[in-house]
Each structure stands twice: as structure tokens, then as C-alpha cells.
Amino acid sequence: MRFAVEEINNSTTLLPNVSLGYEIFDHCSDTRNFHAVLSFISKNGSMKPKEKLNNYQPKVIALTGPYGSLRTITVAPLITMDLIPMVNYGASSYVFSDKLQYPSYVRTIPSNKDLIEMIIHIIRWYGWNWVAFLGSQHDLDGLKLFNKYIRNTGICLAYQEGLSLNANYSQTLKKIDELNINVIVIFALPQYATKMIKSAIANNIQNKVWIASQHWAMNKQLPTEPGIGKIGTIIGITEKLLSLPGFNEFVYKARGTTDVGHNDRAESEVQGKNKTCNQVCDYCSLLTAEEIINENPTLSFSIYAAIYTIAHALHKVLQCDMNECHKNTVVKPYMLLGEIKKLDFLLNGRHIEYDDHFDPTISFAVVLWRTDVNPPRFEMVGSYEKHPEITFTIDNSLLLWHNNGSVPFSNCSVECEAGYSRKPEGFHSCCFSCEKCPPNTYVDFSRKYIRQQTMRPWNLKR
Numbered sequence: 001m002r003f004a005v006e007e008i009n010n011s012t013t014l015l016p017n018v019s020l021g022y023e024i025f026d027h028c029s030d031t032r033n034f035h036a037v038l039s040f041i042s043k044n045g046s047m048k049p050k051e052k053l054n055n056y057q058p059k060v061i062a063l064t065g066p067y068g069s070l071r072t073i074t075v076a077p078l079i080t081m082d083l084i085p086m087v088n089y090g091a092s093s094y095v096f097s098d099k100l101q102y103p104s105y106v107r108t109i110p111s112n113k114d115l116i117e118m119i120i121h122i123i124r125w126y127g128w129n130w131v132a133f134l135g136s137q138h139d140l141d142g143l144k145l146f147n148k149y150i151r152n153t154g155i156c157l158a159y160q161e162g163l164s165l166n167a168n169y170s171q172t173l174k175k176i177d178e179l180n181i182n183v184i185v186i187f188a189l190p191q192y193a194t195k196m197i198k199s200a201i202a203n204n205i206q207n208k209v210w211i212a213s214q215h216w217a218m219n220k221q222l223p224t225e226p227g228i229g230k231i232g233t234i235i236g237i238t239e240k241l242l243s244l245p246g247f248n249e250f251v252y253k254a255r256g257t258t259d260v261g262h263n264d265r266a267e268s269e270v271q272g273k274n275k276t277c278n279q280v281c282d283y284c285s286l287l288t289a290e291e292i293i294n295e296n297p298t299l300s301f302s303i304y305a306a307i308y309t310i311a312h313a314l315h316k317v318l319q320c321d322m323n324e325c326h327k328n329t330v331v332k333p334y335m336l337l338g339e340i341k342k343l344d345f346l347l348n349g350r351h352i353e354y355d356d357h358f359d360p361t362i363s364f365a366v367v368l369w370r371t372d373v374n375p376p377r378f379e380m381v382g383s384y385e386k387h388p389e390i391t392f393t394i395d396n397s398l399l400l401w402h403n404n405g406s407v408p409f410s411n412c413s414v415e416c417e418a419g420y421s422r423k424p425e426g427f428h429s430c431c432f433s434c435e436k437c438p439p440n441t442y443v444d445f446s447r448k449y450i451r452q453q454t455m456r457p458w459n460l461k462r
Contacts, residue, residue, distance in 0.1 A: 001064065003250045004307035014311055017324045023060075037075045041082060056082060061314075061333050064306045068189065069093035070138045080104040084333040085340055087309050089302035092214070093140040097357040104337050106358040108305040109298075110214070110239070116145045118237050118364055118384050119185055119211055121392045123155055128209075128410040129430040132159040132181045134172070134196065136188035142213075143187070156412060156428040163192045169199035177205065182232075182410035187213040190296075194222060201227040208232035209408050212369075214239070220294045223369055223376035232402045234369035236378070239298045239362050242348050247300065248293050255289040301348075305360075308347055313339040361387045366394055 001022070009019045023040075041058045063079055066072055067090035076096065079086045083104045088096070094113045096105045123131060135143045143160060150157065158181050161172055173196075176184060186193045193216040200208070209232055212219075217236025222228065316339040318325035344353040353361050366382030382394035401408060416422055416434035421443045423433045437443065 001303050001307055002254070003244070003247055004304045004311075006250070007246070008307065008311045013322055014315055015318070015320060015325055016322070018314070018318065018320075018327060020307075020311065020314075037078050041078060041084065056332070057330070058082065058084060058333065060084070061331050062087060062310045062336055064089060064303070064310070066090070068138055069096075069140045072096070073140065076102055076105055082333065083337055085310065085313070085337045087306040087340075089306045090299065094145060095140060097359055099357060104333070106309065106337075106340055106354060108302045108309065108352075108360055110362050110364070111357075111359050112139075112142050112145055114359075114362075114364075114386065115187075115214055115237060116142065116149055118366075118392075119146070119187075119213070120149055120153065120155070121384065122211060122235065122237070122366065122382075122394070123183065124153060125392070125394055126407050128183045129155050130158050130179075130181055130410050130412040131155065131183040131185060132176045132179075133157055133185045134160075134188060134192075135162045136192045137162055137164050138189055139187060146185070146187070154430060156430040158412070158428065163188060163196070165191065165195070169196055170203050172196075173200055173203055173205050182207070182408050183209045183211065185211045185213070186216070188215060190216040190219055193219070197222055197228065197231070198225065200231045201225060204230070206230050206232065207402055207408065209410065210234045212236035214298065216296075217367060218296045218298055218378060220296075223371050223378075229371045229402075233399075233408070234371070235381075236367045236369065237384075238365055238367055239301070240350075240365045240380075240383070241297060242301050242350055244297075244300060244304060244348065248289075251289045251292050255292075301350075305347055305350075305352055308345075309340060309343065309352060310336065312343055312345050312352075313337075316342075368399060370400075372400070 001024070005020050005022060008014055025039075040060045040063055043058055062085040064087045066075070066088075069091040072088060072091035073093070073095070076086060080102045086102075086105050088105065088107045089109060091107065092109055092112045092115065094111045096102050096107065097111055097113070099105075123129075133143055133146050139162070143162065147157060147160075158179050159176050161167075163169075163172070186196055188196075193212065197210070212234060214237055216222070217238040218241075228234075313336045314331065315325070317331050317335045318327070318329050320326075341354065341358070344351065346352070351361065355361060364384040365380045366384070367378045368381045370377045370379050379398065381398040382392070385391045399407075412428055412431040413422075413425075413433070416432075419437055420434040421437050423435050425431050425433055
């Protein structure tokens with residue numbers, strides 16, 4: 001965020017004679033986060049009942065963050081009820097697309113609906129129908145949306161679980177293995193995915209297909225984990241990657257060193273403090289430049305895009321030209337919101353624009369984790385476009401499957417041969433046995449559950 005603000009303030013064209021200011025608050029917990037929010041929406045430290053929105057002038061004209069849907073949903077109603085633009089970079093829950101409840105919520109990352117639809121496209125592309133879905137307690141609707149959108153697709157959800165950090169990950173993997181599930185979707189934040197992948201390595205889980213949600217698809221630490229190549233093939237879904245020129249240099253300059261080691265002095269100071277939630281990021285000083293730079297690049301760009309969204313909207317409200325802005329204009333939050341809806345600008349090669357739900361129009365990539373090379377890398381093997389129409393494709397020749405190059409099998413049952421019909425078994429529609437068709441019958445493939453119908457002999461008369 002600081003990088004984007006400094007870049008904008010140094011620009012001579014975006015806001016030529018205007019400087020952006022900001023306040024940063026650390027998110028402590030869902031219940032102790034309201035001090036910062038109330039500070040943002042107050043004026044001179046107080047809040048008064050408002051009769052007209054036109055007269056409302058809070059301390060800030062826009063807000064970005066926090067990261068995560070659960071954190072966001074606790075504070076979003078307070079922000080959006082007064083039409084203060086809440087340009088979020090890390091909350092993907094589909095509930096925020098409801099503009100009746102969150103009228104000024106804007107996001108620079110795709111919604112869970114888009115992410116789930118893309119995962120289903122991948123599963124259907126390879127004909128899998130026997131899958132596991134692992135979410136987390138911080139996920140508000142990923143599992144719900146997955147269950148909704150796999151209806152009438154032939155996909156069966158064989159196992160599902162909402163993980164906590166204290167969950168028994170080994171037991172979860174054991175259950176999945178016993179059910180012969182070979183495709184596992186992990187739709188969770190990095191801390192949950194990391195524990196699950198490390199547990200899979202420790203428990204010698206092998207030859208699975210792991211589908212990584214955007215939250216951890218570009219995690220740069222996990223691919224270097226010893227033994228990760230044995231657990232199978234990892235496919236990630238993410239936004240098409242874009243670079244941030246100058247970001248690395250900015251981080252090194254801000255840190256004042258290129259030393260990889262931690263700041264021992266800062267660490268000792270933190271250890272000497274009581275671990276209290278006081279809206280101060282005690283541990284920020286412990287992060288090295290490399291740790292910041294190696295963070296998920298899609299997250300970095302989402303934050304960058306959020307700040308530029310606010311700046312471009314402000315450019316319109318202040319009627320800026322190449323030389324100056326009309327600084328005498330009193331900027332109201334709702335004015336920014338109106339301009340955000342109309343935005344369409346290029347940012348490092350990406351079109352930044354929003355649909356009627358204030359969701360971004362984004363191009364997605366399917367990436368393969370190449371853990372077989374040193375150093376490991378992410379290789380784009382497919383793409384998913386929603387605009388102007390939905391197109392999904394994967395280059396099968398680029399997929400290096402763990403199973404000797406052949407597509408892994410993850411179906412409840414093997415399809416019946418000609419002359420045999422399905423006989424449903426158990427709860428799931430994709431689980432069946434095959435029985436030989438009686439004479440003078442045929443299989444009706446138009447129905448979800450295949451049934452037999454008797455063929456009547458023709459009575460030919462002259």
C-alpha cells in the first residue's frame with residue numbers, strides 16, 4: 001500500500017497537485033477491531049446522527065482492507081451503510097456481491113463464485129466425479145457454492161470438511177484415502193493449506209491431485225518443502241500474473257538493508273513486550289525484505305490495484321487534467337463510489353474495471369507446480385476468461401502428471417461397457433455397479449439414473 005501511495009504522490013499526471021494521506025491499523029481480532037473503524041467513520045473524534053448523506057464528511061473518503069472474509073464481514077456494514085468506498089483486496093466471499101447489503105463494497109480480487117466455477121471447470125475437463133473439498137472456518141461460502149454449482153454436473157462430493165488450525169489433519173487425510181478419493185480441493189487460507197500439505201508429506205500420502213484455491217496457489221514456500229513431489233500433482237487457480245516494477249527496490253529501501261537475516265534488535269524489543277492486542281503491528285519489523293517480496297504476488301497486485309482505484313476515482317471527482325486538480329472541490333465518499341463504477345484504466349497491462357456488483361473483470365490462469373525442477377516454479381498451463389464470454393482451456397501437453405504422464409483416475413465407478421446398464425449403489429449418483437442388459441432392452445442415456453426400457457417387437461403387416 002505504501003508503495004502505491006508513494007508512486008501516486010510522485011506522479012505528475014494522476015493527482016498532480018494533490019497528495020494522498022493514510023492511516024494504517026492492524027487487525028487484531030473480529031471483536032476488537034472496531035476502534036479503528038469508528039475512528040475512520042467519525043469526524044473530529046465524534047459521530048452524530050446524519051439527516052442527509054450529502055452533508056456527511058467522515059475522517060476518510062475511502063478505506064481498503066481488511067484481509068479475509070470473516071474479518072471483513074464484521075466491519076463492512078459500518079463502512080458501507082454510509083456509502084464510504086470499501087475497496088477490498090482480500091475478501092472473496094460472494095455475500096459481498098449483494099449490493100443491497102454492501103452497497104459500497106468494491107473488491108480487486110475475484111469472488112468465491114468465480115473461483116468455484118473455475119475449479120469445477122477443471123474437474124469436468126478431466127472427467128473426474130469423486131472429489132474431496134476442504135474449506136476452513138474463515139471461509140463463509142466456498143463449500144456452500146461448491147455444493148450448489150456441482151448440481152447436475154455429474155460430480156459427487158465424496159468428502160467435505162471445514163478445517164480449523166487445531167484439526168486432526170492426519171485423520172482427515174486417512175478418511176480421504178480410505179474413500180479412494182484422488183482429487184482434493186483445498187479452498188482455504190495459506191495457513192490451513194500449509195498444514196494440510198505438510199501433513200500429507202508426513203503421512204506419506206501419494207499420487208493425489210491437489211487443486212489449490214487462489215489463496216495459496218502462488219505460495220512460494222510450500223514448493224520447496226522436502227518430499228512434496230511424492231504427494232502428487234498440484235494445480236493452482238490464480239489471476240494472470242503481473243509484475244510490480246520498482247516494488248523490490250522500494251522494499252529494500254524501506255527496510256534499509258538487503259540482509260536476509262532478521263532484525264535482532266527489533267526481535268528482542270518485541271519479545272520484551274506483553275503480547276496484547278493494541279492495534280499495533282509488533283511483528284511487522286521482524287519481516288525481512290525477502291519475506292515481503294516473496295509474498296503471494298497476486299495479493300500484492302490486488303492491494304496495489306485497490307489504491308490506484310481510489311486514486312483514479314479521486315482524479316475524476318477533482319476534475320484533474322495533466323497539470324492540476326480542482327483542490328477546492330469538497331470530496332464526499334459517495335462521489336468516489338459513483339466514479340469507481342465507471343472506471344476503466346490500464347494498470348501495468350491489466351484493465352481495471354468493475355461490473356454491476358463492483359467485482360473486477362479478471363482473467364484467470366491455471367498453474368502447475370513444477371516441483372520436479374530446482375528451484376521449483378509455477379507454469380501456466382491454462383486460462384479462464386469471463387469477458388466478453390466464458391472461455392476455458394487447458395493445454396494437456398503441459399500437464400506433467402505424477403501417474404506416468406496419464407490423467408489420474410478419480411471416479412467412484414468405472415463406466416459400464418456397451419451392453420451393460422448402471423445399477424445405483426449407495427447415496428451418490430456417480431456410484432454404481434454394472435449389470436448386463438436383458439434381451440430386447442436398451443439403455444436410456446437421457447436420464448440421470450440410467451434405466452432399462454423394453455423394446456417392443458415390430459409387427460409388420462402387408
